[in-house]
Amino acid sequence: MKALLDDKPGKQMMLLGNEAIVRGALEAGIGHGSTYPGTPSSEIGNTLENIAKDYGMYFEYSANEKVAMEVAAAAAASGVRSMAWMKHVGVNVAADALMTLMYCGVRAGMVIVAAGDPSVHSSQNEQDNRYYSVLGSIPMLEPTSPHEAKEMVKYAFDLSEELELPVMVRTTTRVNHARGIVTFGDIKEPAPKGHFEKDPGRFVAVPQNARKNHPRLLKQFGKAKPISQGSRFTEEFEVDDPELHVIGSGAGFNYIYELREIYGLPISILKLGMTNPFPEEKVGEFIKGADRLLVVEELEPFLEDKVLSLAKKYNPSLEVYGKHTGHFSRLFEYDPDVVRKAVSKLIDVPAGGEPLDADEYELPSRPPSLCPGCPHRATYYAVKKALGKTEAVFSSDIGCYTLGVQDPLNTADFLLCMGGSVGAAGGFSKNTDQQVFAFLGDSTFFHSGLPALVSGVYNQHDFVYVVMDNRTTAMTGHQPHPGTGRTGMGDPAPMLSIEDLARGAGVEFVETVNPYEIEKTIDVFKRAIEHPGISVVVTKYPCVLLEKKKLSNPPYHVDQGKCKKCYLCVNQLGCIALVKEGDDVDIDTTLCIGCSHCAQVCPFDAIEPGVEE
Amino acid sequence: MNLEIVGVGGQGILLASKVLGGAALDKGLDVWMSEVHGMAQRGGVVVTTVKIGEKVYSPLIGHGDADVILGFEPVETYRAIKKASKDTWIVTNTAPIVPFTVSSGKQGYPKLDDIFESIQNVSDKFVMIDAKELAEQAGAAIAQNIVMLGALTATGALPLTKEDMQDSIRNNVPERFVEVNLRAFELGFKNARSQM
Ligand SMILES: Cc1ncc(C[n+]2csc(CCOP(=O)(O)OP(=O)(O)O)c2C)c(N)n1
Ligand code: SF4
Ligand code: SF4
Numbered sequence: 043m044k045a046l047l048d049d050k051p052g053k054q055m056m057l058l059g060n061e062a063i064v065r066g067a068l069e070a071g072i073g074h075g076s077t078y079p080g081t082p083s084s085e086i087g088n089t090l091e092n093i094a095k096d097y098g099m100y101f102e103y104s105a106n107e108k109v110a111m112e113v114a115a116a117a118a119a120s121g122v123r124s125m126a127w128m129k130h131v132g133v134n135v136a137a138d139a140l141m142t143l144m145y146c147g148v149r150a151g152m153v154i155v156a157a158g159d160p161s162v163h164s165s166q167n168e169q170d171n172r173y174y175s176v177l178g179s180i181p182m183l184e185p186t187s188p189h190e191a192k193e194m195v196k197y198a199f200d201l202s203e204e205l206e207l208p209v210m211v212r213t214t215t216r217v218n219h220a221r222g223i224v225t226f227g228d229i230k231e232p233a234p235k236g237h238f239e240k241d242p243g244r245f246v247a248v249p250q251n252a253r254k255n256h257p258r259l260l261k262q263f264g265k266a267k268p269i270s271q272g273s274r275f276t277e278e279f280e281v282d283d284p285e286l287h288v289i290g291s292g293a294g295f296n297y298i299y300e301l302r303e304i305y306g307l308p309i310s311i312l313k314l315g316m317t318n319p320f321p322e323e324k325v326g327e328f329i330k331g332a333d334r335l336l337v338v339e340e341l342e343p344f345l346e347d348k349v350l351s352l353a354k355k356y357n358p359s360l361e362v363y364g365k366h367t368g369h370f371s372r373l374f375e376y377d378p379d380v381v382r383k384a385v386s387k388l389i390d391v392p393a394g395g396e397p398l399d400a401d402e403y404e405l406p407s408r409p410p411s412l413c414p415g416c417p418h419r420a421t422y423y424a425v426k427k428a429l430g431k432t433e434a435v436f437s438s439d440i441g442c443y444t445l446g447v448q449d450p451l452n453t454a455d456f457l458l459c460m461g462g463s464v465g466a467a468g469g470f471s472k473n474t475d476q477q478v479f480a481f482l483g484d485s486t487f488f489h490s491g492l493p494a495l496v497s498g499v500y501n502q503h504d505f506v507y508v509v510m511d512n513r514t515t516a517m518t519g520h521q522p523h524p525g526t527g528r529t530g531m532g533d534p535a536p537m538l539s540i541e542d543l544a545r546g547a548g549v550e551f552v553e554t555v556n557p558y559e560i561e562k563t564i565d566v567f568k569r570a571i572e573h574p575g576i577s578v579v580v581t582k583y584p585c586v587l588l589e590k591k592k593l594s595n596p597p598y599h600v601d602q603g604k605c606k607k608c609y610l611c612v613n614q615l616g617c618i619a620l621v622k623e624g625d626d627v628d629i630d631t632t633l634c635i636g637c638s639h640c641a642q643v644c645p646f647d648a649i650e651p652g653v654e655e
Numbered sequence: 656m657n658l659e660i661v662g663v664g665g666q667g668i669l670l671a672s673k674v675l676g677g678a679a680l681d682k683g684l685d686v687w688m689s690e691v692h693g694m695a696q697r698g699g700v701v702v703t704t705v706k707i708g709e710k711v712y713s714p715l716i717g718h719g720d721a722d723v724i725l726g727f728e729p730v731e732t733y734r735a736i737k738k739a740s741k742d743t744w745i746v747t748n749t750a751p752i753v754p755f756t757v758s759s760g761k762q763g764y765p766k767l768d769d770i771f772e773s774i775q776n777v778s779d780k781f782v783m784i785d786a787k788e789l790a791e792q793a794g795a796a797i798a799q800n801i802v803m804l805g806a807l808t809a810t811g812a813l814p815l816t817k818e819d820m821q822d823s824i825r826n827n828v829p830e831r832f833v834e835v836n837l838r839a840f841e842l843g844f845k846n847a848r849s850q851m
Contacts, residue, residue, distance in 0.1 A: 043700065047724075054680065055680075056673070056676045056677060056686060063716070080690060081693030082692065082693065084692070084693070085692065092743050116840045124811055139801075149666075163691075163693060164692075164693030187687070208705045216715070217728060219689060219690050219691070219692050220687060220688065220690070220714040221672075221673075221676060221683065221686075221687075221688040221689075222686065222687045222688070222711075222714070223680060223686055223688060250757065281819070293713075296712055296713035296714070297712075297713050297715070299712055300712030300713045303710075304712075373760060377715045377717065378713065378715055378716065378717030378720065379718050382717060394717055394719050394720050395719030395720045395721075395740035395742065395743070396719050396740050396741070397717075397718045397719040397736075397737045397738070397739065397740060398736055398737070398739050398740060398741065398743075398777045399777060400733075400736050400773050400774060400776070400777050400780060401769075401773040401776075403733065403765045403770065403773075404762075404765070404770070405730050405734055405765065406730065406754050406756050406757045406761070406762040406763065406764055407754065407756050407762065408663065408698070408699055408700050408730075408731075408754040408756070409699060409756070410664075410697035410698055410699035411697060411698050411699075411755055412697075413698070418701070442697070449759070449761070450759075483810055505818055511755075517693075518693065519692075612759055612760070616755075616759065618698065618755035618758065618759075620758065620759070621753070621758040622759060622760040630758070
């Protein structure tokens, strides 16, 4: 993606929303970027991994979102333009820092990209992060497309400097993961190193300062009001004699605008780009002349509630349609069908294409699954063997290993958030007599698993703490973390040892095992279960997608003569390369990577390396 | 022009959509696409939308509003059928990828002939491509995605010529794979034309 560095104003490129966000930051002269990966924001970091050095800025993967926010805050306080980006739930982790950072404000521009995931494509919830902007008095922009995302990010740096406050750019999956034509502007030199001018009254949030800084925040935020009234990202699309007025923002706006343009519908639309502070007079003027108004926004009635209260003042007889009237749902992302259906209840809309009336089939589902040869699968198999008939609670966490929730492994019983496996395991161990396991990945360990471990040791919790160390942050696209020995900019880094950290926290039982050696792994787990208190087991083997090029084992095959049709490999290990064909078990050689797990678990030695002769 | 590309993670759908988007951009057309990244990529369903025109307004397609469904896998083609109307070209790869829910014996995979017949019953614009076979003929099994692009181009539904697409392959595919992919494209194109 070196082309992102091209200083060719006017050049047009097809960019992913996340790449466009990077370009916007480069056009603003960013000096510092920090993040913890999370869908749908991850490609911002993946892109910077390749170009940060060439551009001349600093970029890091922080251990978690809170740290990413804090390092970016210090950069901006030192006069260096900075950006911190994360998925929507990452803002929950960073919120403690963010809420008080708003009191202190910044000196150079600071932009926070908060990437939401309506429809929960790849997340644990679909919370609407726009409410954070109200909670923290954070000026907020909502882009509708990759090009607008670039423009808004670039502008957000200037706005942030003008207000001396961080600015939030709130995106969603259909912006981050949309690809569209982006027109380049001038690229700016990266911000050079700054100097932190001390001002404890502003930057040290003790109570007496906080009491001064809160009014300061309200004053600065107040200055944003006229800016949002006249924002260049607000657009009006008017018609004579409209039958319907619409207010929309974000990805939802696109579908209503499309419908209007394609059919020439008599709809006047006000598209809001800056939605906090809410541009009251602008909206007031717009709704004054309206009889009926539809609010189009994904997830919560964020704009709709504002419009309803404004209507009392500007147009008490206005009929407002949206989530409260059942025209839209608070659930999931919008698409052309959802918006068409809502609009059709209010005005005539020509019918779209008539879907084919084809026969119904029960189509098999195709959920994501652990890769063939994934070390996590072997770990889970070993845990279940070590337990035998003993019932256990599996407290799970977020990463590829969460896919253990599926048949036949069923090794996830409870899951809330990153790092949450550990605290919950402690809670189960103190409040039940069940055997308890916590499963978390290496990246998750560094993110938030470590403080929870310390808490568990201190409070004498009793469970097996399994760090599934596949040497990477796999689920989000293989980013480095503190245990990998590499930084986000590709430089060597100290390789932090999970084992040493656990021992340092006072854990007595700390063992590392290669999950590819299944018998040995079972043995380690048996001892870990016996050991009182928290026992830490690190199952260490690289993610096979990282290793794919190196792993040149031939695929395995099943010797049908020796196979006794016990189906243990299918029913207990469940590698997706094992195929049941009638009564036989076969191995799909295009999927099998020759990891040997199935051969190790077969009681009859019926699975052998190499292709069948 | 509304195009829905469907298939399974790892089939090269992202590259195919990039080739298409690149060709449209070079032609001065507007393009908007939506892609799948993250969790869904671990062997799950991949749905990519490509919209091309003088002006494009959103990255998603409504029911019945696709101009083409380009299916890289038969069941996934069928899953997308609600996006098609009788005016829609449906171009499908005939090579199945059986999901583990089926290979582990838990669910069934419908008979391919049944699926194809059901599509034929409701659509006159149905093209079946053995992309695996054709890609192997071209010299690389992984070029199935470009075989499918050849077949797509043959429908004439794109506002792009064969030459536009060939140029975009040259621009977007790593140099050492260009020749084999151009062969794959040609085989897909010819095979689809022969069915029309
Ligand atoms: C607060 C928060 N931040 C980020 C994410 C996105 N996320 C999901 S899984 C994951 C990484 C997991 O890495 P690891 O624990 O090493 O497990 P692996 O996927 O490698 O098995 C991340 C960053 C999230 N869900 N929540
Ligand atoms: S990407 Fe790696 S960690 Fe994730 S399922 Fe595949 S092998 Fe396992
Ligand atoms: S060797 Fe067995 S367990 Fe490993 S990938 Fe092949 S089929 Fe799956």
